Amino acid sequence: MAWLTGYPREKIHWYPTVDPEKCVKCGMCMNCGKKVFEWTEQGARVARPYDCIVGCSTCASLCAGKAISFPDVEVVREIYRSQGIWAKVKQQLIKEGKLG
Ligand code: SF4
Ligand code: SF4
Secondary structure (H helix, E strand, C coil): CCCCCCCCHHHCCCCCEECCCCCCCCCHHHHCCCCCEEEECCEEEECCHHHCCCCCCHHHHHCCCCCEECCCCHHHHHHHHHCCHHHHHHHHHHHCCCCC
8 A cells, every 4th residue: 555545756855865065975875775875986866766755764864974854844744634645544544454
């Protein structure tokens, strides 16, 4: 089940941005299971932004150079509210027998 139950991922501008000036090439962000980053001689680069999981910010927490930033999470909350995402997720969970 898609977390956003069909809401187009490309319409949610949630993904990391790397400040190359601050990147100390620690490589922690390369552990992202979604393979959002790729490695270059200059350090990490965001190669597949829309593969980032909406709301996740693990790489920013781990980043040794504090080089990774994200938009304000309120942007995501507003989409969640205005699009009734939770109601749709609940319906889907009920359909899958995962919610009573
Ligand atoms: S926020 Fe999470 S999913 Fe997105 S790039 Fe960072 S570690 Fe990967
Ligand atoms: S985690 Fe931060 S400092 Fe480390 S390589 Fe990635 S962007 Fe650079």
